[in-house]
Amino acid sequence: MLGAEIMSWLALAPPALATPPTHGQLHRLCRYHARQLRGRARDPRLAAEPRQRAEAQAAWIRDVLRHHPLNDDLARTVRQSAALLRELAGGMLSAEHT
Numbered sequence: 862m863l864g865a866e867i868m869s870w871l872a873l874a875p876p877a878l879a880t881p882p883t884h885g886q887l888h889r890l891c892r893y894h895a896r897q898l899r900g901r902a903r904d905p906r907l908a909a910e911p912r913q914r915a916e917a918q919a920a921w922i923r924d925v926l927r928h929h930p931l932n933d934d935l936a937r938t939v940r941q942s943a944a945l946l947r948e949l950a951g952g953m954l955s956a957e958h959t
Contacts (some may be wrong), residue, residue, distance in 0.1 A: 899919045
């Protein structure tokens with residue numbers, strides 16, 4: 862039961878960031894984005910191409926995190942992932958309203 866509560870907490874909100882963000886905060890935000898992207902990759906409401914892009918970005922994040930990234934690498938990954946998540950969310954909103 863506790864494991865399910867922790868997992869739901871992890872997926873609900875992105876980690877808070879300081880200014881400038883620390884290495885650990887960027888790392889946690891990358892993991893959060895990867896979870897969000899994996900969820901989008903499983904979403905049947907999205908077409909195949911956006912789901913594949915989401916899965917590819919999640920795999921990219923996993924590879925970046927495995928190679929002990931620098932803060933610049935993490936920040937770039939966060940920007941790329943956030944842009945894709947915004948794009949996917951925008952596509953979902955327009956698809957639901959048409």
